[in-house]
Structures are given as C-alpha cells and as structure tokens.
Amino acid sequence: MSVRHALLALLSEGPKYGLQLRQEFEAGTGEVWPLNIGQVYTTLQRLERDGLVESDARDDGPQKRYRITAVGEGELATWLRTPPDASAPPRDELVIKVLVSLRVPGVDVRDVVQAHRRHLVELMQQYTRLKEDVTDDEVGLALVVDAELFRLDAVIRWLDAADGRLKRRGSNAPAPVGGQTAPERLRRRMGVSP
Amino acid sequence: MSVRHALLALLSEGPKYGLQLRQEFEAGTGEVWPLNIGQVYTTLQRLERDGLVESDARDDGPQKRYRITAVGEGELATWLRTPPDASAPPRDELVIKVLVSLRVPGVDVRDVVQAHRRHLVELMQQYTRLKEDVTDDEVGLALVVDAELFRLDAVIRWLDAADGRLKRRGSNAPAPVGGQTAPERLRRRMGVSP
DNA sequence: CGACACATGTAACACGTTACATGATTTG
DNA sequence: CAAATCATGTAACGTGTTACATGTGTCG
Numbered sequence: 001m002s003v004r005h006a007l008l009a010l011l012s013e014g015p016k017y018g019l020q021l022r023q024e025f026e027a028g029t030g031e032v033w034p035l036n037i038g039q040v041y042t043t044l045q046r047l048e049r050d051g052l053v054e055s056d057a058r059d060d061g062p063q064k065r066y067r068i069t070a071v072g073e074g075e076l077a078t079w080l081r082t083p084p085d086a087s088a089p090p091r092d093e094l095v096i097k098v099l100v101s102l103r104v105p106g107v108d109v110r111d112v113v114q115a116h117r118r119h120l121v122e123l124m125q126q127y128t129r130l131k132e133d134v135t136d137d138e139v140g141l142a143l144v145v146d147a148e149l150f151r152l153d154a155v156i157r158w159l160d161a162a163d164g165r166l167k168r169r170g171s172n173a174p175a176p177v178g179g180q181t182a183p184e185r186l187r188r189r190m191g192v193s194p
Numbered sequence: 195m196s197v198r199h200a201l202l203a204l205l206s207e208g209p210k211y212g213l214q215l216r217q218e219f220e221a222g223t224g225e226v227w228p229l230n231i232g233q234v235y236t237t238l239q240r241l242e243r244d245g246l247v248e249s250d251a252r253d254d255g256p257q258k259r260y261r262i263t264a265v266g267e268g269e270l271a272t273w274l275r276t277p278p279d280a281s282a283p284p285r286d287e288l289v290i291k292v293l294v295s296l297r298v299p300g301v302d303v304r305d306v307v308q309a310h311r312r313h314l315v316e317l318m319q320q321y322t323r324l325k326e327d328v329t330d331d332e333v334g335l336a337l338v339v340d341a342e343l344f345r346l347d348a349v350i351r352w353l354d355a356a357d358g359r360l361k362r363r364g365s366n367a368p369a370p371v372g373g374q375t376a377p378e379r380l381r382r383r384m385g386v387s388p
Numbered sequence: 389c390g391a392c393a394c395a396t397g398t399a400a401c402a403c404g405t406t407a408c409a410t411g412a413t414t415t416g
Numbered sequence: 417c418a419a420a421t422c423a424t425g426t427a428a429c430g431t432g433t434t435a436c437a438t439g440t441g442t443c444g
Contacts, residue, residue: 002287003403009294019423028293033285039404041425046402062412062423076298080291080306083313086320091227093196095341097274099222099334100203104270112274119277126280140293142359147289147352154348158341165336197431213395233432235397240430256395256440 003035004043005079008072011053015067018044030134030141032148047072094155098162109166117159124152197229198237199273202266205247209261212238224328224335226342241266288349292356303360311353318346 010016010024018040025035044066047053052072056065068076094116101109131145204210204218212234219229238260241247246266250259262270288310295303325339 001403002285002290006290006294009298012298017423018425028297032283034282036405037423038406038425041423043403045425064424077301080295080298080301081309083310083317084287086317088228089226089342091196092341092345093278095338096196096200099337100200101274102333103222104203104206104274107271107274115275116277123277123280136363139296139359139363143293143356144289146355146359147286148283150348150352150355151286151345154344158344161340161344162337165333165340169330169333195431211395212397230433231395232397232434235395237431239397258396 001079003039004047005076007040007043008047008052008068008076008079011066011068012073012076015056015065017063017065028140029144030138032141032144095158098159110163113159113163113166117156117163120152120156120159124149124156127152195273197233198241199270201234201237202241202246202262202270202273205260205262206267206270209250209259211257211259222334223338224332226335226338289352292353304357307353307357307360311350311357314346314350314353318343318350321346 006025007021010021016024019037021044022035022037022040026033044053044055048055048066051069052075053066053068056067097116098109098113101107101112127145127149131142131149134142134145200219201215204215210218213231215238216229216231216234220227238247238249242249242260245263246269247260247262250261291310292303292307295301295306321339321343325336325343328336328339
C-alpha cells in the first residue's frame with residue numbers, strides 16, 4: 001500500500017497529474033526508487049473509485065489533474081502514524097534462502113551464507129560511496145541511502161550471527177514438526193491475550 | 195519468488211503434498227511466518243507448468259504428491275546463491291512514510307518519526323522476550339527471530355539518524371526536481387559502467 | 389449417520405511489472 | 417510535414433490474500 005498512500009501524500013500539496021506524480025516521487029527519493037508509470041495510472045483510478053481523490057474532467061489539455069478529497073486527507077493522516085501489522089512480519093528472501101539451505105541435500109549452508117555476505121559487503125561499499133556525494137539539499141536521497149546502509153549492515157550482522165550458530169551445531173538436524181497453528185503460537189509466545 | 199523456491203527446496207528432500215508443504219514451511223520458521231494454503235496449491239501448479247516439479251496422478255488417496263525434477267534442482271541451486279537484484283532496492287514503507295511526511299501540510303515529521311520509534315521499541319522487546327524461550331532444537335525459529343531483531347534495531351537507528359538530520363534543518367525545504375531518469379542517475383552515482 | 393478434520397481447489401481482488409497502443413504537443 | 421516527446425491508458429502476467437466450494441476419511 002506504499003505507492004497508493006505516497007501518491008495521496010503528493011496530492012495533498014495540491015492537484016497534480018500522472019507523470020508529474022511519478023517525477024516528484026522519484027525526485028523525492030533521489031531517483032533511487034523508480035516508480036512504474038502504469039502503476040501510477042491504475043492506482044489513481046483505484047483512489048478515485050474509493051473516493052480518496054477526484055479528477056478534473058478538463059478537456060483543454062491532455063493532462064488529467066487529480067485532487068485529494070477530505071476523506072483522502074483523513075486516510076493519509078491515519079496511515080502516516082499507523083505502524084505496519086506486526087502479527088505477520090514480512091518474509092525475508094535472504095532469510096528463507098538460509099533456512100531452506102539447511103534442508104536441501106548437497107548444499108552447504110555456510111557456503112551460501114558466505115556467498116551472500118560477500119555480495120552484501122560490496123553493495124554496502126557502493127552505497128557508502130554514493131552517500132559521500134549527496135548534497136545537503138537532497139534530504140530524500142540522504143534518508144533513503146541511510147536506510148539502505150542501516151539495513152545492509154543489519155543483514156550482514158545477521159549473517160554473521162547465523163554463521164556462528166551454524167558453526168556451533170555442524171550437522172543438519174532437521175527440526176521436529178509441531179502441531180499448532182501459526183498465529184496461535186506466535187500470540188502465545190509474544191504474550192498477547194487471546 | 196520466495197515461496198516458489200522455498201517449496202522447491204522442501205521438495206528436494208523428497209516427494210510431498212500440499213498441506214504437508216505448508217506445515218513443514220511453518221514449522222521451519224517456528225510458526226512465525228504463516229503460509230497461505232491457497233498459494234501453496236497455485237504455486238505448485240505453476241511449478242509443474244514450468245517443469246520444475248512433477249505430480250503423481252495417484253488415485254489411491256486424496257493426497258497429490260509432487261516431486262522435484264532435475265530442472266527444478268538446477269533452478270534451486272542457482273537461486274540459493276543468487277543475490278537479490280540491487281538495481282532497484284525494495285521500497286520500504288516506513289521510509290516512504292517519513293519521506294512524504296516532509297511534504298504533507300500540517301504534519302510534523304518528527305512526530306511521525308517518534309510515534310513509529312515508540313512502536314518499534316515495543317516490538318523489539320516482544321521479540322527479545324520471544325527469543326529467550328527458544329529452545330536449542332528450534333534453529334529455524336532462532337534464525338528468524340534474530341533476523342527480525344537485527345532488522346528492528348536497524349530501523350530504530352535509522353529513525354534516530356533521520357530525526358537528527360531533520361532537527362538540524364528544521365524548515366521543510368522541498369527538494370528541487372531533477373531531470374534525469376532514475377536508473378541512469380543511480381548507475382552514474384554508484385559508478386557502474388553503462 | 390453426522391460431525392469433524394484432512395486435502396484440494398477456485399474465484400475475486402490488490403498490487404506490482406513489462407510491454408504495447410493511442411493521442412496531443414512541440415520542434416527541426 | 418515528420419519525428420520526438422509528453423501524457424494517458426490497457427493487456428497480460430506473477431505473486432499474495434481472503435473467502436468459499438468440494439471431496440474424503442475417521443470416529444463417536
């Protein structure tokens with residue numbers, strides 16, 4: 001739902017049209033996050049259908065301007081302060097790769113871990129280099145680059161922790177299969193009321 | 195593409211059927227990552243269509259067993275060592291919230307930052323508690339919880355860095371709009387050949 | 389038998405990507 | 417005028433979610 005609300009946010013500054021929205025979105029992230037133009041148009045259609053924006057049916061030009069509604073402004077204000085749903089954290093692709101490597105015959109987990117670690121260190125160096133020539137007026141780019149650097153650092157540290165864990169228990173002991181449903185166990189473990 | 199390959203990985207241990215795959219996937223993550231059963235079936239159909247798995251058309255029971263093919267094993271081995279595409283890093287929802295807060299009239303960015311920070315600290319405490327009663331045989335759960343803890347820590351540190359950045363430059367100066375295409379600027383900045 | 393758990397499947401939708409099609413406006 | 421650019425749109429597909437439908441097997 002990120003793009004949907006991001007467009008809503010840009011429209012809260014004033015009426016805008018499709019291509020302009022894409023341009024401003026990308027400019028705001030220092031062009032690090034490209035935005036598909038087709039998605040902009042379909043998202044705007046859904047926003048209009050849901051009453052969060054309105055469009056000028058202006059015939060004087062090719063541009064179709066959208067403007068945010070009061071409902072849209074309420075929705076936006078709520079979204080900005082609503083934390084993501086924690087009951088089901090996003091599946092991380094790299095974590096899945098390491099997890100399933102434990103069960104794939106003929107694959108050394110620690111090899112997989114090291115391969116990805118090398119790549120991540122390289123990526124981090126690239127972003128560090130990129131960070132150096134970010135000028136003071138590019139706040140958006142600076143924030144995005146910072147976020148990516150913190151994220152990459154965390155992933156590398158996780159890989160190191162995982163490697164340590166795996167070094168300690170060399171053999172691939174498959175985990176026993178439990179019989180509970182997922183949300184149940186998570187709720188119980190995190191100490192949340194039923 | 196995570197689920198697709200995760201199922202492939204589980205099938206590399208031996209032939210299995212739908213519900214069993216879901217159960218083993220969830221058990222492997224300590225039930226922290228629930229897996230939709232409908233998605234399991236549709237993904238298996240696509241895997242079969244693409245020649246990565248084959249199914250027994252066995253009529254003796256209700257279970258439909260799938261088995262990995264040689265092509266599937268190759269695809270799996272490649273996937274395990276292939277790093278995610280770095281040319282377009284994933285859009286982070288929280289980062290977007292902070293970025294667009296800069297441009298939404300009537301919203302104090304630092305309020306938004308602090309609201310999310312409070313929530314993240316709470317979440318981290320819950321995962322820390324959860325980590326304490328993870329037993330030694332639950333490797334998958336331990337790895338998933340570690341990953342989430344490292345990730346949350348990184349996000350909190352990013353919020354702090356962002357808050358510092360925003361404190362220094364109080365006024366909301368909108369970034370000027372550049373005229374380049376996204377992948378171009380990223381490639382140039384990261385020093386990659388055209 | 390009837391209730392329940394097991395097992396498979398499908399329909400509808402949201403979101404995202406790629407590719408293609410179609411006008412309108414500018415400019416050489 | 418022709419070509420390039422601006423601007424909007426649609427089609428097809430992959431992935432993911434929710435909800436519903438349908439069989440099968442077991443057990444009181």
